[in-house]
Amino acid sequence: MPLKGEYEPSKAQFVRDQVDLYENSGGTQGTTLSVLVTRDEDERLRDLPVVILTTLGAKSGKIRKTPVMRVEHDGTYAVIASMAGAPTHPVWYHNAVADPRVELQDGPVRQDMLAREVTGDEKTLWWARAVEAFPDYAAYQKNTDREIPVLVLEPTAQEH
Numbered sequence: 001m002p003l004k005g006e007y008e009p010s011k012a013q014f015v016r017d018q019v020d021l022y023e024n025s026g027g028t029q030g031t032t033l034s035v036l037v038t039r040d041e042d043e044r045l046r047d048l049p050v051v052i053l054t055t056l057g058a059k060s061g062k063i064r065k066t067p068v069m070r071v072e073h074d075g076t077y078a079v080i081a082s083m084a085g086a087p088t089h090p091v092w093y094h095n096a097v098a099d100p101r102v103e104l105q106d107g108p109v110r111q112d113m114l115a116r117e118v119t120g121d122e123k124t125l126w127w128a129r130a131v132e133a134f135p136d137y138a139a140y141q142k143n144t145d146r147e148i149p150v151l152v153l154e155p156t157a158q159e160h
Contacts, residue, residue, distance in 0.1 A: 027108035055095035085140035
């Protein structure tokens, strides 16, 4: 069931632009984000795949849309609440914890999903997948005192 509510675009212009391009093109443009990736001593600008995560604002109740790095395995996705290693969790994380019904757009495909935070061995597995997709997650974890949460997004059961 799609999320309902008034859409309130991000205050960050680059986020608004990325979401607009992604959605207005039907998921054919804006599907990557240019990111400076560090591997060992080498830094390179790389275009990495992103998906659009839609949540309901925990406080506002408004629709919120955020581009996040694409971490997918067998139709299940993970979103990493890294906020580039900042000392606080991103707002979308609090939204997804408060209401785990989310939408995900991966290219042209939109899906209703349920988010759940993972721990233990499951988190270890998804963390490894996330670092494979975006190696800087490992550096982000080293640079913050908080444990970076991992949420797994699974498709909701389709009604027949």
